[in-house]
Amino acid sequence: MSDTYTPPKVWTWDSSNGGQFxxxxxxxxxxxxxxxxxxxxxxxxxxxxxxxxxVKVTVLxxxxxxxxxxxxxxxxxxxxxxEGDQFSSGFVKVNPNSKIPALLDRSGDKDIRVFESGAILLxxxxxxxxxLGPKDTRPEMLSWLFWQMGSAPYxxxxxxxxxxxxxxxxxYPINRFAMETKRQLDVLNQHxxxxxxxLGNDYxxxxxxxxxWYGQLALxxxxxxxxxxxxxxxxxxxxxxxxxDARPAVQRGRMVNRAFGEPELQLHERHDASDFETRTQxxxxxx
Numbered sequence: 001m002s003d004t005y006t007p008p009k010v011w012t013w014d015s016s017n018g019g020q021f022x023x024x025x026x027x028x029x030x031x032x033x034x035x036x037x038x039x040x041x042x043x044x045x046x047x048x049x050x051x052x053x054x055v056k057v058t059v060l061x062x063x064x065x066x067x068x069x070x071x072x073x074x075x076x077x078x079x080x081x082x083e084g085d086q087f088s089s090g091f092v093k094v095n096p097n098s099k100i101p102a103l104l105d106r107s108g109d110k111d112i113r114v115f116e117s118g119a120i121l122l123x124x125x126x127x128x129x130x131x132l133g134p135k136d137t138r139p140e141m142l143s144w145l146f147w148q149m150g151s152a153p154y155x156x157x158x159x160x161x162x163x164x165x166x167x168x169x170x171x172y173p174i175n176r177f178a179m180e181t182k183r184q185l186d187v188l189n190q191h192x193x194x195x196x197x198x199l200g201n202d203y204x205x206x207x208x209x210x211x212x213w214y215g216q217l218a219l220x221x222x223x224x225x226x227x228x229x230x231x232x233x234x235x236x237x238x239x240x241x242x243x244x245d246a247r248p249a250v251q252r253g254r255m256v257n258r259a260f261g262e263p264e265l266q267l268h269e270r271h272d273a274s275d276f277e278t279r280t281q282x283x284x285x286x287x
Contacts (some may be wrong), residue, residue: 020165024084030092037090037102040075041269044124045090047077048101050258052156052212052222053117057101058119058270059208059253060131065273066249069128073108076256076270118149122203133202144198144206153214154180155222164223178229180216185234188214192236196243207244215241252276 013027039045043181048054064072079085086098095115103120105112105126107127114123114265122145125131133141159177162170188210191198198206213222218234220226220239232238244250255267255276267275 020167021082024081024087027100029096030087031089032087035088035090035091037088037094037104038075038077039106040077042073042075042271043071043105043107044074045077045104045106045233046074046101046257047079047094047104048061048257049081050254050256050260051081051100052152052216053099053103054257055212055216055254056117056209057103057120057124058256059212059250060124060205062078062249062253062256063208063247064124064130065128069130072128074270078257078259078268080259094213116149118145118209119230121145121209125205131203131205131208133204135205137199137202141199141204141206145209148206148209151184155184155213155217160223163225163228165281182229185214185218185229185231185237189234189236189241192240197240203244207240211241211244211250214276215244219245264278 015026037045037047046057046061048057058076061072061074062075077104080093081100085091086095086100091102092098094104094113095114099115100116101117101120103114103123105114105123105127114120132138153178159174159181160171162177166173183269195201197203198210214237216222217225217229218231218237220231226232255265255269256270258266259268260266271273
């Protein structure tokens with residue numbers, strides 16, 4: 001970095017600073033406008049976008065349905081975070097933190113809100129007793145799930161922001177977060193040397209959570225950074241990521257609430273399984 005920043009005694013917000021996401025970042029919480037959320041006919045109402053955190057939930061829902069759990073049917077509504085949909089009064093009621101994904105569980109007598117992607121995964125897995133792994137390995141599964149929740153901010157808000165989104169590229173933060181991202185990839189690579197999935201032969205929500213970030217990074221889908229991070233060198237991660245990527249439920253889950261990238265991989269809203277087969281250009285929308 002050529003310039004040295006001297007922090008002021010009291011920080012004040014410069015709304016013009018922040019690069020690509022300056023228009024939606026702010027130091028206060030709460031809603032900015034009144035708007036109710038749509039509600040469909042299914043037990044679960046998901047409000048999301050197909051970022052890695054959003055993909056976690058749609059993959060699990062599709063896996064539950066693929067496993068024959070019909071009670072996991074859901075409506076997925078698109079939340080365009082670049083347009084501030086997450087600051088509507090309706091969304092803030094479901095998630096006061098104004099981040100996707102947010103889930104409204106309407107399967108019981110009382111609606112239950114669930115926010116934070118890891119909490120949503122755990123809520124759904126426990127509700128249907130699925131993708132949790134054997135009981136005697138539950139602590140290990142939870143450890144890896146919480147590892148992902150604690151580690152991914154270094155990849156996303158750290159490396160991803162400074163490498164791909166910051167208005168200027170600065171050497172120190174890119175190097176700092178690239179080093180941490182590669183350390184995390186090495187943690188996974190060493191662990192996966194001894195097992196097919198994160199818990200040996202048991203595919204769980206820990207795999208779903210970690211794959212949505214690190215698997216997609218390994219497959220070259222995040223931040224256009226595959227070469228920079230030498231992701232091909234993490235051979236165990238590559239093998240694991242490719243196997244999960246080939247699962248039909250994962251392929252469907254990646255598409256839901258996707259409003260960017262290749263048109264053929266986008267399904268803005270999902271209200272029925274047939275939406276994957278009967279998509280039209282109107283459903284895909286503009287790219």
